[in-house]
Amino acid sequence: xxxxxxxxxxxxxxxxxxxxxxxxxxxxxxxxxxxxxxxxxxxxxxxxxxxxxxxxxxxxxxxxxxxxxxxxxxxxxxxxxxxxxxxxxxxxxxxxxxxxxxxxxxxxxxxxxxxxxxxxxxxxxxxxxxxxxxxxxxxxxxxxxxxxxxxxxxxxxxxxxxxxxxxxxxxxxxxxxxxxxxxxxxxxxxxxxxxxxxxxxxxxxxxxxxxxxxxxxxxxxxxxxxxxxxxxxxxxxxxxxxxxxxxxxxxxxxxxxxxxxxxxxxx
Numbered sequence: 001x002x003x004x005x006x007x008x009x010x011x012x013x014x015x016x017x018x019x020x021x022x023x024x025x026x027x028x029x030x031x032x033x034x035x036x037x038x039x040x041x042x043x044x045x046x047x048x049x050x051x052x053x054x055x056x057x058x059x060x061x062x063x064x065x066x067x068x069x070x071x072x073x074x075x076x077x078x079x080x081x082x083x084x085x086x087x088x089x090x091x092x093x094x095x096x097x098x099x100x101x102x103x104x105x106x107x108x109x110x111x112x113x114x115x116x117x118x119x120x121x122x123x124x125x126x127x128x129x130x131x132x133x134x135x136x137x138x139x140x141x142x143x144x145x146x147x148x149x150x151x152x153x154x155x156x157x158x159x160x161x162x163x164x165x166x167x168x169x170x171x172x173x174x175x176x177x178x179x180x181x182x183x184x185x186x187x188x189x190x191x192x193x194x195x196x197x198x199x200x201x202x203x204x205x206x207x208x209x210x211x212x213x214x215x216x217x218x219x220x221x222x223x224x225x226x227x228x229x230x231x232x233x234x235x236x237x238x239x240x241x242x243x244x245x246x247x248x249x250x251x252x253x254x255x256x257x258x259x260x261x262x263x264x265x266x267x
Contacts, residue, residue: 006168006253015052015245016238019045049234056227058240062219063227065247066194069201069213069267078119080186083211084112084146085172085200086128087192091145100149104217105193109146111216112191113153116160125180126150127163127172169200169250170259173207182209193217195243199250202260213267219243 011017022045029038051057088108093101102109116124128142143164150160163179166172182188192200194215204211219240220226254260 002168002170002257010246013245013249015048015241019049019052019238022048052241053234053237054232055237058237058244059220059227060224061244061248062195062240063222063224065196065198065244066215066218066220067222068264069194069197069215071215072189072212077187079122079189079212081123081125081180081182081188082112082115082119082214083176083180083188083190084108084124084126085169085190085192085196086126086142086146086166087196088217089128089142089145089149091130091140091142094140094145094148100145100152102149107217108191108193109149111214112160113150113155115189115191115214116150116155123180124160125163125176126160127166127176129164129166129171169196169203170207170254173200173204173209177204177207177209187212189214191216195219195247198265199247199254199260202251202262202265203254205261205265206259 012021022041026038026041026043026045029035029041032038085108088103088105090101090103093099112124112126115122126143126146128146130139130141141164143162147160147162151157161179163172163175166175180188188209188211190197190200190204190211191214194217197213197215201211201213251260251264255263
């Protein structure tokens with residue numbers, strides 16, 4: 001139920017969708033006796049668009065998330081294991097096109113391959129099921145798509161353990177914990193996008209699985225000056241605001257529902 005509600009809520013709450021809804025509602029009201037309300041909605045949509053698309057909001061919201069957890073030092077001791085979160089592949093394309101398609105967070109997958117070779121004794125786990133909202137089980141899971149990708153990149157079969165039931169980060173943490181059963185004193189790296197790392201760390205801690213952050217994908221360069229650069233497309237700004245808003249809302253919701261150890265987890 002939590003998964004379904006969160007997906008439906010996001011259809012309305014995503015800033016880009018909200019701008020579109022405000023625009024359509026305002027335009028429709030403009031041809032009725034509530035034309036004044038319609039103009040107000042159109043003004044609100046325009047102001048929100050300017051703030052989110054060419055404006056600095058997306059960069060500023062993302063910087064705070066991506067700078068929260070830094071990658072540990074390059075010469076770290078070999079970890080006991082590495083956990084790679086799903087969300088980097090379009091599993092629907094495997095069946096539709098027969099292609100292994102990486103999304104914007106594809107560096108999670110290349111980093112996973114690099115870590116599997118760098119630490120040959122570490123246990124490697126990929127966690128990601130199906131994003132099918134209806135839960136009817138059609139299509140392959142992201143874990144299966146990841147397995148095909150890793151093997152195509154030369155990773156030996158059996159190098160990774162695949163968890164294929166999870167649909168969100170809470171399930172990633174719980175199902176992976178149950179599979180690997182981490183022992184006290186073990187050191188596990190968590191590979192995900194930097195923007196997603198604060199929420200992921202809070203969730204894994206709440207699930208009783210203490211992990212070390214290993215961010216593998218960034219939207220920002222880490223400096224606030226990027227927010228005021230003039231070389232961005234409006235569509236890039238909307239994509240970034242959507243991604244950041246999803247994480248900030250997720251931080252609040254997961255903490256409020258007892259699925260995160262802190263409102264804004266820290267190192």
